[in-house]
Amino acid sequence: MTDIQASMENTLNAVSINNHSKQRNTIQDGIYLVTDPGMSMARLGKPSHGDDKQWHREAIDATLDLVKQTSEAGIRTIQLRWKGVDAGYFLDLALAAYEEAVPGTSIIINDRIDVFLASRQQGADIHGIHIGQTDLPAPVVRAMVGQRPHIGWSAASDAELEAANAMPDVIDAVGTGVLRHTNTKPNAPHAMGFEGLERACAISKHPLIAIGGIVPEDIPQLAQIPVAAIAMVSAIVAAKDPAQTAARCLQLWHENRPRSEPFVSICCRLCNVNGTIMNNQIPRILSIAGTDPTGGAGLHADLKSISAAGGFAMGAVTAIVAQNTNGVTSIEMPSDDIVTAQLNAVSDDVEIDGVKIGMLGTTDVISTVRAWLEQHNAPVVVLDPVMVATSGDRLLVPKAEAALLDMLHLADYITPNIPELEVIAGVAQGSIDSPEAAQSAAQRVAQRFHVRVVMKGGHLSDEVLSNAIVDESGVIAQVTCPRVHTSSTHGTGCSMSSALATRLAAGESAQDALSWVTSWLYESISHGEALHVGHGHGPVDHMHRLRRLASAASNRPWPSYRLSAEELLSGEGDAADSPARTNASTSTSSPQIGRPTKLTRDWNTDPLVPAAGPWTQRLWNASRPIVLGTQSLPFIQGLADGTLQTDHFTAYQFQDFLYLNQYARALACLGSRAVDDRERAHWTTSAAGISQEEQSLHRDWLSHHDTSNIETATSPITAGYTDFLLARTCGEDYLVGAAAVLPCFWLYAHIGLQLVAYNREDHPFHRWLSTYGDAAFTQSTARAIAIVEHHMETASPELREQAARAFMTACQWELEFFDQTDRD
Ligand SMILES: Nc1ncnc2c1ncn2[C@@H]1O[C@H](COP(=O)(O)OP(=O)(O)O)[C@@H](O)[C@H]1O
Ligand SMILES: Cc1ncc(COP(=O)(O)O)c(N)n1
Ligand SMILES: [Mg+2]
Structure with a gap:
């Protein structure tokens, strides 16, 4: 100055x-x-x-x-x-x-x-x-x-x-x-x-x-x-x-002035409709449907699904249904007047971007809704021809079937399940038993009613389920997803049709809307059981993806930052962890807020590469909730059972490749600061190994897969993690640096060894999973654990605490890193 x-x-x-x-x-x-x-x-x-x-x-x-x-x-x-x-x-x-x-x-x-x-x-x-x-x-x-x-x-x-x-x-x-x-x-x-x-x-x-x-x-x-x-x-x-x-x-x-950017971009980011919401307008979607007081199906499910798909949800009731996950006990139909008055209350005041029609129940309600629909030109109309619930109960009186068929042409899309498709196509019950048969029936329906037919594979038995959109000329959009073996499918049809209406009204193409809805529903169905709602066919967890993304976007400090020095390093250092603490911390550190996901196989939270003594055992114990959260990630579970989308894995590979460039530098830096010759050799050899061998696997994967749809720049999570590692290894005490790089050995090896158990010849990620059992990497992990244990023994309490914090933070980065590419 x-x-x-x-x-x-x-x-x-x-x-x-x-x-x-x-x-x-x-x-x-x-x-x-x-x-x-x-x-x-x-x-x-x-x-x-x-x-x-x-x-x-x-x-x-x-x-x-x-x-x-x-x-x-x-x-x-x-x-x-x-x-x-x-x-x-x-x-x-x-x-x-x-x-x-x-x-x-x-x-x-x-x-x-x-x-x-x-x-x-x-x-x-x-x-x-x-x-x-x-x-x-x-x-x-x-x-x-x-x-x-x-x-x-x-x-x-x-x-x-x-x-x-x-x-x-x-x-x-x-x-x-x-x-x-x-x-x-x-x-x-x-x-x-x-x-x-x-x-x-x-x-x-x-x-x-x-x-x-x-x-x-x-x-x-x-x-x-x-x-x-x-x-x-x-x-x-x-x-x-x-x-x-x-x-x-x-x-x-x-x-x-176009709507303020942050609000719209947050909504778009959470719902991944970036660039497709037209005029930055959140689509206003009206569901016309029956109720479900247990919240899994009907209008209740529609409101959640529309919200989860990025729309503003509105609803008019066509039937008051007393039902739960076991079935329907009673139905009361509202008067025609109140149905009309509800619909007019919306259309008199609100510009409607999309309509979803669900249970109509009787001929009277059908003609009332039909009359309103004929007078109001909604840009997108998706009609779910609800006839029978998942529980087997009838939701449409048989004599109203003809009236329902008579209004199908007013919709842009119809979403029959297989039994409903059979009724609409006029073929024998049980005659559609393959996706091919469903597609040809759907095409005939499209030709007869001049409507696009969404062909849903839920009722077929293929392990890989197929959804398609068929018009008069044939299939115009198609997407597959693995079948989830679960009884939590109550309301899937309602959820699908209302989410589809929302994505289409947002301006997405038929293909993009179908892809988004199918993968969102897959995640929702996969996590339905964990809701523990009801004893019959349980609901799906509509908000699972939104909660996961909100948690990833949260700017609240990670729970591990709030742990005291005692919580980080106290305890006997044995493998048994207090269950109370594991549960309490899991609820916030795992990306699925609330109960942890029920894993498809017993995943272990005891370290598969063992601790080298009491200090590293304590570090592991403190990080158990993060280990559990990482194991439960849709990305890891999808990698295990092969259901992870290839694009998501390729995007992960790209980020991992970028990460390893910096991780190798962090290890080399740690090596340059090691006093002990063998420790120096360990870190520098690991750094060299990454540059020479590991990355060639990434290169190989990336050169054999389409990378045109994936983000190739360094993501904020990759940058955050590597900056964190470089700062710890170059600028802080040697032990703190060693503790910071340890989760990339230890947590990664632990997850990898469990993934190996899922490997089979025909696994989509077979080659990749084969690398996880690598004995040399397990040995090198054991060595890194031993180095940290050795230096923890002689460190001051303050230094131990710093090292434990670095370890926990790196564990959380590992979790975020795995989670980052499985987001749309
Ligand atoms: N077991 C399952 N696993 C994965 N997805 C499913 C499963 N059951 C249903 N779905 C999804 O829900 C959609 C609607 O389910 P479906 O049973 O076909 O219709 P509805 O619920 O109307 O009877 C399917 O197209 C599919 O995307
Ligand atoms: C009010 C109402 N509407 C529709 C369904 C169909 O449920 P699903 O989507 O499981 O076929 C339902 N159970 N209740
Ligand atoms: Mg059903």
Whole structure:
């Protein structure tokens, strides 16, 4: 820091409020109003009596009135600009404007750092200052005002924008323009137009405020350009009704600005409909269906499925059904009037993007729903021709079958199960017994009813279940999934049809929608039993994927960070862990919040490569919940039973390849710091082994599989894990580094040895699983465990705790690493 900066900072620290805070004032998006009492003065004209003071007072009053009215109209950022005026007048204006504006309005002072500092000294929390190219240099201003105030800087040319980029810590926003030539600034730069603004956005690393000759009619186009705010001067200040004009400008901004990115991208990320939700609109889906008080089927399942698929769920009841997982006990049908009134209540008020129709029950309800459907053109209609429940109970009176068939053509898609397909196709019960037979029946139905038929394989017996969409010309989309051996299939048809309606309404293609729904339902069915709901055909866990993704996206500290030193390292160091602790920690550290998944085979949480003594046994005991969570991951279970999608495994391979590059560096770094020759040899040999052998397996896999659909850049999880390892191995005590790299040996070997048990000649990942039993890797793991044990013995309690934390954190990274590619 220069002397001048230092001395200014010292003097001004006393007067700048909150400048100790590192947090910067940010700019609020939207319309940014620039007021100028000089304009009022010109308009008012110098009073004939020549009273200068009075003239300034009137201009201040007019400006304050403007500040009050426009902030009440919703303007959130107001800049006070008053060129060439004496400091006293400007200070009066700033203090009064701060009082007059609606609380929360950001007041920004143009040019005058003296006025800015003086008003803050007087207790006005002025938001920031805006300076031009010929004002004091921005770094000097930053030194004068301290860390917190917002600094805006004018930059028009490419060179000026680049200069702003070079001051990332000094400047918070850049004012750029002019859009058009303007009279408010006589020496304004050359008009840059919309293209110029677009170009400026591409160059600038700062939020941009567009300024210069902007009128309300420009806002729709400007809102499409990624500027943070639009500065308006005369268009509002000189308007007949500034408040009304301000409100109109804000309305134009909100109507035309694409929905704020974070919200939409979070929704899209969770539901993986990125790029397919049209116009950033969450699809509004209406389910018209019967109820299930146990929440597994009907309307209740639809609401969950629509939500899980990324839509906003609405529902109209067509039948009140007393049912549970054992069957239906009673059904009451609502009057036609109340069915119609429910449907109208929705369509009178809400724009509907998609409709799912489920149980209709009787001819009366069918004709009521049909009449409504004929009058309301929903973009997507999926009709599930519900006839008989999974429990075997009839949900459609036999004489209503004809009426149901008579309305199929009103749907875009129908989703019959195999027995329903037989009824619709008019073939004998039990005659459709293969996917091929189902497809040809579906095609005939499509031709007869002019509707796309979703052919569902749940009722067939193939181990690999096939779902397809068939139109008049044949199969247009197809996807397979492994059959889950479970009785938890209550409501699968309802769930499928409503999720499908949602994905189609979001704009997905038939193929993409069918793929998403099938894999989501597969995960939901796989985890249905773990819900422990009912004693018959249990429901599916609709929210499983959403909970898993929410947990992966959570920014809450990992549970392992909350463990005390005692919890990390206490205990006898024997293999038996307290069950109470395992359960308690599992509920939060495992990605499936709630009960851990029931594993398809008995997976062991005792280490298959044994601990080398009491210290490493304690480390393992502390990490047991993470071991259990890792073993339960859909990725690991899918790798075991071969159901993992090849694309997901390939994406994992890519990340693993990138990971190993850095992991080898971490091991080499640890080697360079080992005092003991054999330890050094161990780490460096492992590093060399990775570079030479392991990665060639990855290369081999990647060269034989399609990588066009997968992400090939380093993922945040891969980067986070490797940065963590490099920081521990290069920058912390040797033991901490060794404990950090240990889970990649130990937890990986433990999981790998259990995966080997699933290997068979025809396993889809046969070659890969064969590598997991590798004796050399098991030996090398045992050696790494022994090194950590040896150094734990002699370490201080503080160092042991640090090492245990590094170990636990790396275990959690292992879990996240396995989980990362199985997400859509
Ligand atoms: N055992 C299962 N394993 C995997 N997926 C299944 C299973 N049972 C049903 N599904 C999924 O649920 C969908 C609907 O199930 P299905 O039994 O065919 O219809 P419904 O529930 O209407 O009788 C199937 O297309 C399939 O995607
Ligand atoms: C109200 C209602 N609608 C539909 C079903 C069909 O259930 P599934 O999806 O298991 O065939 C159901 N059991 N209850
Ligand atoms: Mg069923």
